[in-house]
Amino acid sequence: MNHKSMLLKLFLCLTCLAAGCTGMKSEDKATTLKVFYYDKESFNDIYGKLFTSQNPHVEIEVVPLNDYYKKGFSEEGYRELVKKEQPDLIFNFNLTSFVEDGMLVDLEPLLKKSKDVNLERMNKNMTAYLRNKGGGRLFGLSPTFQSKALFYNKTLFDQFGISYPTDHMSWEEVLQLAARFAKSERNAGKMYGYYHNTRHPFWLAKDIAETDGLSLTDAAGKKIMINTPSWKRIFDMVITGTKEGGIYINQPGDAQKGNLLLENPFTQGRAAMTVEYSYELGYLSSASFEWGIVTEPVNPATPNQSASLDPTELFGIYAGSKNIDSAWQLLEYINSEKLSKMNGRAGTHGSLPTYLDSMQKKDSNMEAFYKLSPQDAYTPSVPQEFSTDFYEQVRQSMTGVIEGELELDNMLIEMNKIGQFKLDQALKKTKPA
Structure with missing residues (x-):
């Protein structure tokens, strides 16, 4: 390179620096x-x-x-x-x-x-x-x-000769399917049709109600609506399934045995179905049985909507x-x-x-998580203090029905009265002085 070329390049560099040529865009x-x-x-x-x-x-x-x-x-x-x-x-x-x-x-x-x-x-x-x-x-x-989906144990369904669940099933259809396992002659009492990862049957009833667009109160959040045919049908399904062995709910001592997500009747191959979020996939990676996924249970009136997608x-x-x-x-x-x-x-x-194409481990089963649109449901606003107290009351009464100490009709009448009284009291406390 000659002397003139070097001087020219040096001049251009100095000119660029003076003009603010830093390599950074103006924006x-x-x-x-x-x-x-x-x-x-x-x-x-x-x-x-x-x-x-x-x-x-x-x-x-x-x-x-x-x-x-x-x-x-x-x-x-x-x-x-x-x-x-x-x-x-x-x-x-x-x-x-x-x-x-x-x-x-x-x-x-x-x-x-x-x-x-x-x-x-x-x-x-x-x-x-x-x-x-x-x-x-x-x-x-x-x-x-x-989003949630319905996971099912193909191996158990094949052993019991029961057809696999399908997309867009209602909760009633799922629990009817679960009951077939409990009533089967091949079941020695060690297998369950459906496992719900929760501490009490009430929470399953509440999940079903949310899918069906039901609330414990009216839209204004001022009137208790538990003593209705719709709520009675849901409680009856869950209580019957629990009593007959078709449904398994976590027992008080289960949590002490280990991680309930990793070790529960479904992952251990002792329950035919469960509804869970996609993290269940990780716990099934080393499962000893074949499994499949379909859409979570839906409201028959809105079969293309999900209560969990968010x-x-x-x-x-x-x-x-x-x-x-x-x-x-x-x-x-x-x-x-x-x-x-x-x-x-x-x-x-x-x-x-x-x-959808971003998943590193794509599987046709994954489509179940993508098929439904979010449910545009309205949840009435009620005081948190009331919800906590009333839910506990309902759980205790529901236990009484399961154990044969209380009739379902009487439970609903009693809960409606108690709930209304407690809600009125809670609403009075929240009113500005």
């Missing part, structure tokens, strides 16, 4: 994004470190929510925190009310330009649900969701953000197909990737 200004999440470490492990390694001009400040959740975090408290912290991204919020109050940025125009978020390859039931909650527009996205990592851009472009860049990355494939592990903490 890549140093930015600090404030994000709501459970805790800083978790956010950085899942999203933050990868994002900032590709976008070194962005610093992420995480506002941890775990402490607030532990203390009991109301929507009003969440809104107050938003006003105080003025975040750029908010997390797991009440989508409908935040949209109605103009607290979120409409993502539709941003999504039209996005090359990283592919709505066509996402779980369409989830995006439709989020749009519905947003009044027909997308104001939030979640890279993961949770976004687990819902993010949105706060309308008050001063860094909307950078906030979208992070939100886009969180919900990108590329990151989903990197993190795609079916069953992690019971959550599933919104992109």
Whole structure:
């Protein structure tokens, strides 16, 4: 290289430096994004470190929510925190009310330009649900969701000569199937038709009621509605199944024997069916029997809806953000197909990737988790103190019916009276002076 060429290159370098040629794009200004999440470490492990390694001009400040959740975090408290912290991204919020109050940025125009978020390859039931909650527009996205499915032991069904369960079965059909195992001559009393991972039959009854869109109170949360034909049918199904041995509920000493998720009648091959989140997949990886999955039990009136399907990592851009472009860049990355494939592990903490093709261990069985759309049910608001007390009363009375000390009809009449009295008292306490 001659002397003139060296001088020319040196001149060009100095000129570039003087003009601010640093290699950074003009829009890549140093930015600090404030994000709501459970805790800083978790956010950085899942999203933050990868994002900032590709976008070194962005610093992420995480506002941890775990402490607030532990203390009991109301929507009003969440809104107050938003006003105080003025975040750029908010997390797991009440989508409908935040949209109605103009607290979120409409993502539709941003999504039209996005090359990283592919709505066509996402779980369409989830995006439709989020749009519905947003009044027909997308104001939030979640890279993961949770959903339950009905797991069944193919080996047991084959041994007992009973047909496998199918998609879109009602709870009544599932428990009728379970009863066939209890009544079979091949059963020596060691096999159960259905296992429900809970401490008392009442919680199974409550889960069935939620699937059927039932509540213990009216829509206003002021009148007890337990003494109805619908609730009686549910209690009767669960009590009969428990008494006849078709249903197994965790017993008081079971938890002392080990991890109930790992060691229970279903994973041990002693129950034909169970309804669980996708984390059950991990516990079945070394199962000694063949198993399959179909959709969770549904309400026959709405057979394509799930009572358990819900976004687990819902993010949105706060309308008050001063860094909307950078906030979208992070939100886009969180919900990108590329990151989903990197993190795609079916069953992690019971959550599933919104992109079906992102799962590292794809199986046709997994489709059961993606077939149903979320149930848009309304849950009446009642004082927490009342719920805790009343649930305990119902559990005790239900035990009395199972043990033959009380008739179901009498239980429902009594619970309706006691429940109404307790609810009235609780509502009086919550009224402003």
